[in-house]
Amino acid sequence: MKKNPDSLREMGARAVGLVLEAAGADRVDSLYLGNMLSDELQGQKHTAALIADAAGLSDLEALDIRAATATGAAALRMAYLSVASGQAELSIAAGVEKMSDGDARQALARALDAETEIPAGETLLSMNARLMQLYLDAHKLEYESFAPFAVNAHANAVTNPLALFRREIDLETVKNSKLVAPPMRLYDCAPVCDGAAAVMLAPTAHARKYTETPVQLLASAASIDRFRIEDRADPLGLTASRLSAEKAFRQADIKPEDIDFFEVHDAFSIMSCLALEACGFAERGQGWRMARDGDIRPGGRLPIATMGGLKARGHPIGATALYQTCEIFQQLTGSAGPNQLKRANRGLLQSIGGAGTTILTHLFGT
Amino acid sequence: MKKNPDSLREMGARAVGLVLEAAGADRVDSLYLGNMLSDELQGQKHTAALIADAAGLSDLEALDIRAATATGAAALRMAYLSVASGQAELSIAAGVEKMSDGDARQALARALDAETEIPAGETLLSMNARLMQLYLDAHKLEYESFAPFAVNAHANAVTNPLALFRREIDLETVKNSKLVAPPMRLYDCAPVCDGAAAVMLAPTAHARKYTETPVQLLASAASIDRFRIEDRADPLGLTASRLSAEKAFRQADIKPEDIDFFEVHDAFSIMSCLALEACGFAERGQGWRMARDGDIRPGGRLPIATMGGLKARGHPIGATALYQTCEIFQQLTGSAGPNQLKRANRGLLQSIGGAGTTILTHLFGT
Numbered sequence: 001m002k003k004n005p006d007s008l009r010e011m012g013a014r015a016v017g018l019v020l021e022a023a024g025a026d027r028v029d030s031l032y033l034g035n036m037l038s039d040e041l042q043g044q045k046h047t048a049a050l051i052a053d054a055a056g057l058s059d060l061e062a063l064d065i066r067a068a069t070a071t072g073a074a075a076l077r078m079a080y081l082s083v084a085s086g087q088a089e090l091s092i093a094a095g096v097e098k099m100s101d102g103d104a105r106q107a108l109a110r111a112l113d114a115e116t117e118i119p120a121g122e123t124l125l126s127m128n129a130r131l132m133q134l135y136l137d138a139h140k141l142e143y144e145s146f147a148p149f150a151v152n153a154h155a156n157a158v159t160n161p162l163a164l165f166r167r168e169i170d171l172e173t174v175k176n177s178k179l180v181a182p183p184m185r186l187y188d189c190a191p192v193c194d195g196a197a198a199v200m201l202a203p204t205a206h207a208r209k210y211t212e213t214p215v216q217l218l219a220s221a222a223s224i225d226r227f228r229i230e231d232r233a234d235p236l237g238l239t240a241s242r243l244s245a246e247k248a249f250r251q252a253d254i255k256p257e258d259i260d261f262f263e264v265h266d267a268f269s270i271m272s273c274l275a276l277e278a279c280g281f282a283e284r285g286q287g288w289r290m291a292r293d294g295d296i297r298p299g300g301r302l303p304i305a306t307m308g309g310l311k312a313r314g315h316p317i318g319a320t321a322l323y324q325t326c327e328i329f330q331q332l333t334g335s336a337g338p339n340q341l342k343r344a345n346r347g348l349l350q351s352i353g354g355a356g357t358t359i360l361t362h363l364f365g366t
Numbered sequence: 367m368k369k370n371p372d373s374l375r376e377m378g379a380r381a382v383g384l385v386l387e388a389a390g391a392d393r394v395d396s397l398y399l400g401n402m403l404s405d406e407l408q409g410q411k412h413t414a415a416l417i418a419d420a421a422g423l424s425d426l427e428a429l430d431i432r433a434a435t436a437t438g439a440a441a442l443r444m445a446y447l448s449v450a451s452g453q454a455e456l457s458i459a460a461g462v463e464k465m466s467d468g469d470a471r472q473a474l475a476r477a478l479d480a481e482t483e484i485p486a487g488e489t490l491l492s493m494n495a496r497l498m499q500l501y502l503d504a505h506k507l508e509y510e511s512f513a514p515f516a517v518n519a520h521a522n523a524v525t526n527p528l529a530l531f532r533r534e535i536d537l538e539t540v541k542n543s544k545l546v547a548p549p550m551r552l553y554d555c556a557p558v559c560d561g562a563a564a565v566m567l568a569p570t571a572h573a574r575k576y577t578e579t580p581v582q583l584l585a586s587a588a589s590i591d592r593f594r595i596e597d598r599a600d601p602l603g604l605t606a607s608r609l610s611a612e613k614a615f616r617q618a619d620i621k622p623e624d625i626d627f628f629e630v631h632d633a634f635s636i637m638s639c640l641a642l643e644a645c646g647f648a649e650r651g652q653g654w655r656m657a658r659d660g661d662i663r664p665g666g667r668l669p670i671a672t673m674g675g676l677k678a679r680g681h682p683i684g685a686t687a688l689y690q691t692c693e694i695f696q697q698l699t700g701s702a703g704p705n706q707l708k709r710a711n712r713g714l715l716q717s718i719g720g721a722g723t724t725i726l727t728h729l730f731g732t
Binding site: 009030036039040042043044048049050052059061063064066068078080082084085086087107110114118222223224225243353 | 408419429446450453478588593609
């Protein structure tokens with residue numbers, strides 16, 4: 001893994017510093033930090049205060065927030081509540097993960113049930129592989145149905161200077177990649193990596209004090225499914241995705257067809273497919289067709305992973321939803337460079353904690 | 367340590383179930399879970415969703431929230447923001463810690479700086495002992511100045527059926543107790559323990575749907591000091607206590623003298639003393655006098671630890687501020703039994719993360 005020379009706190013403080021600088025602000029009322037693995041990888045808790053302090057901030061609220069692999073989105077949601085409640089004029093949602101400090105596999109698996117799933121050797125990979133097999137069986141499909149998701153992500157990452165894997169791949173590469181947990185292959189999985197990101201929220205009426213190109217956080221919602229896949233009535237329905245998306249659409253009073261692009265949680269290709277269906281962009285059993293038919297590509301009906309996604313951009317857990325928020329900001333403000341979509345007025349962000357257990361949906365607009 | 371026969375999730379789910387039952391509710395919009403140590407002690411992350419699921423809740427937001435040893439208060443604050451923002455009609459703040467599942471010392475120390483303090487062998491105990499010595503030196507006091515804090519906590523715990531140590535102690539017992547980290551003695555330290563607690567928040571206008579005796583959360587605030595004691599300009603000023611209390615008093619538009627009782631974070635007696643000063647109840651260097659003179663006892667000028675405090679009630683980290691909230695509810699509603707204060711219209715709660723780094727202040731009223 002490419003190791004960041006900075007420490008966890010330096011990475012976090014740098015991201016916070018950059019957003020403060022961009023906003024021309026030297027203080028904020030609150031900072032919510034998303035980090036999932038510092039207990040194990042850095043032997044560090046209490047990271048929000050640590051990083052706020054390292055960034056030179058004082059007299060602010062600084063709290064740690066988590067939702068397993070959706071942790072970055074949880075930080076964003078807390079900043080949203082902080083501003084929406086009137087308790088903060090300026091709030092930062094920051095995320096940081098330094099996966100290169102150790103072997104994160106055991107700690108990551110703790111997103112699963114420690115009494116039943118972990119002792120049975122299950123991991124996020126094995127649980128997602130199970131869902132993928134269920135899907136293939138339920139809809140009588142072959143493995144290659146999923147391959148176009150990785151191809152799209154890699155194609156989009158080529159022109160993103162911040163992406164981890166900036167090279168195109170073809171369907172054959174995906175189909176011939178290592179079988180890591182049948183039926184899942186290496187290219188169905190996003191790589192974990194080091195990363196940090198931060199965004200700043202202010203009340204809509206004041207946002208122009210801090211940027212000439214504010215975007216609106218139109219809706220924020222979260223829901224859960226049964227914790228364990230085996231307890232779910234409809235594991236392929238990705239219920240928490242559907243419920244949180246429905247809440248978000250209701251809050252913003254818009255419909256799925258009003259969404260121009262979707263930053264999905266493509267930690268595993270099966271999740272992209274299920275989320276497209278759960279959010280109402282495809283019929284049940286048809287999500288993979290959107291990938292096959294090019295609907296998810298830039299210029300398609302619903303571009304996804306427009307800057308490379310978790311698959312090619314990388315998945316630094318606590319930072320992931322926050323770099324995705326930055327990318328949505330770029331798309332909505334016409335500053336996405338070679339990756340700029342022609343139509344980008346409404347962007348959807350969804351983040352998945354565990355194997356579909358906790359899902360947060362955020363909706364952004366110009 | 368007295369071990370709870372239930373697992374972490376069972377303890378958490380039971381607390382959540384009890385508050386649902388008390389409110390006659392079968393669903394809530396959000397649940398914020400406070401737990402500091404499950405990564406290490408139970409090999410479990412993602413506890414909010416796990417416990418919401420174990421409690422039979424579905425289609426709700428469930429997120430984990432932390433602020434080191436002030437974690438329970440962070441959960442309370444998030445529930446407050448959730449309701450205050452209008453995003454939730456009903457929100458639960460729950461906390462659970464099962465310390466008897468392992469040796470928590472190493473994990474607890476992770477509230478400190480993992481690059482400098484932890485490698486030097488520092489613990490929350492050693493850092494608090496350092497502050498205690500600083501205080502004794504600054505004000506030219508003898509150790510026994512702190513002894514009355516533990517005596518008060520133990521006296522109050524005798525009639526609290528939920529307290530860990532239900533026996534009176536005298537000043538001699540404290541002064542002759544084991545020197546655990548000079549100048550700190552055993553009876554200056556609250557015991558960690560298993561515990562779970564939950565409270566429910568609703569908008570003030572709707573609260574009577576759920577209880578005949580609602581209390582108001584008048585203010586909620588958080589602040590941080592420099593992370594490490596050695597970086598603080600005024601370590602004995604407990605800056606985060608002062609700043610968060612000032613914010614809370616401003617929010618509620620009341621003054622320290624309007625407060626009838628104070629549930630302090632008496633994890634260490636030095637913290638009770640410093641908090642009394644930082645919140646404006648005593649002059650600098652005079653907090654210990656309030657204990658000596660009986661001001662902190664029931665019937666005194668400002669009763670503290672009225673049900674036994676962390677010292678005698680026990681300190682189950684993530685659950686602590688939430689059982690304290692329940693105790694404040696009891697005092698404010700006249701249901702504190704033998705521990706009932708005569709005058710209990712305004713109660714203050716303060717919670718400390720790390721060695722004074724992160725401090726949350728909540729203010730309750732009838």
